[in-house]
Structures are given as C-alpha cells and as structure tokens.
Amino acid sequence: EAGVAQSPRYKIIEKRQSVAFWCNPISGHATLYWYQQILGQGPKLLIQFQNNGVVDDSQLPKDRFSAERLKGVDSTLKIQPAKLEDSAVYLCASSLDNYNEQFFGPGTRLTVL
C-alpha cells in the first residue's frame, strides 16, 4: 500500500513570496490533515478535511494560508505572502475517517529567507 505522498520535499523562498505544497493521501482515506512543525516544537494541526469539506481550520492563519481539497483526494496548502516565521516542516496526514489512525507523509521543509 502506497503511503502519503508530498511534494516538494524542500523549498526555499524569499519573504513575501508565495508557495504551494501538494499532498496525495492514501487511497480510500476520507480524512486529510495539514500540520505545521516548527523547529523544536511538536506538530500543530492547521486544517482537517473530511472528503472535500473542512472539519477544523481553527488554527489556520487565514490571512495568508489557504488549503483546498477539491475532489476529496489530493490537497494543496498555499502561503501568500510568506513570512520568516512560516519556516517549518509542513506535514500531511490521512486517515480512513475521523476516528482512525493517522498516517503521515515525509513532509515539506520550507525555509523563508
């Protein structure tokens, strides 16, 4: 069974630029999560989708972050414009539904200069 795929693995941008991350969850998983992991901290949930609907985006900085999962499968997370404090690893995870184990992708390491 293929795992959660993420791309790119690494990204370096200047502040105020835009960036997008892509996630392909495990086939058949209805629930998809995006986490932000800042160096020295545990992952923090940014947004949770159930199919193509948002379940929880309470910790998403909506003035600069956006995410979509239009067909209930792949998802993209966008930052526009990026700030220095957005430097982090962005992890995508998926689960069968809202009550099952989450499986994590390898993450995208973002550096904002």
Added chain:
Amino acid sequence: AQSVTQLGSHVSVSEGALVLLRCNYSSSVPPYLFWYVQYPNQGLQLLLKYTTGATLVKGINGFEAEFKKSETSFHLTKPSAHMSDAAEYFCAVSGEYGNKLVFGAGTILRVKS
C-alpha cells in the same frame, strides 16, 4: 482543552541501557494516547497507542508504555537501547474532538556507543 508535556527535550543513554521518555497529559475526557517516532527528514511513525483496555501497551521495536490515570502519565520505555533508536519521539493525545491529535514538544533521544 487537551495538552501534552514531555519532560526533557533531550535524553542521552548508552547502548544497552534502559530508555525512559516521560509524557504527562491533560484531558477533560478519557484520552487516547500515542507515541510517534520521527527519524531525520522523515514523517511521523506510530510506535504505539492506548485507547481502552489494558493499560500496558506494547509497540513496535520493543517499546512499551503504561497509561496511569492517577498520574496522568504515559511514559515510554524500552529495556535496552539500540543505536537505531536515536530519533525524536512525540507523545500525543486525542479524544476530545474525534482523532484530532495534540502533540507534545518532542524528546530527542541520543544513544551513545
């Protein structure tokens, strides 16, 4: 709201020695508890989880953890450390809102030869 505290951001043990990583949680509902491991440049891998039932939980790679409700703890142990155990370990809690995970800050385990 749920929270997790991991005591010790860095733990160093000798190869063959006991590994003990500490985790305390706060939860207003019966918690589900997890330990994840993260190797460099990789995503999170589930080591073990406690949901209900037996309070001593065995996981992969020889790790185990014991849920102690009276102490609100879920410490991770392994009788004999291997060099391959060197990684960062995260304790997490869920249960208040489905499987939404709240992570601790992580503990980096170093294994000395």
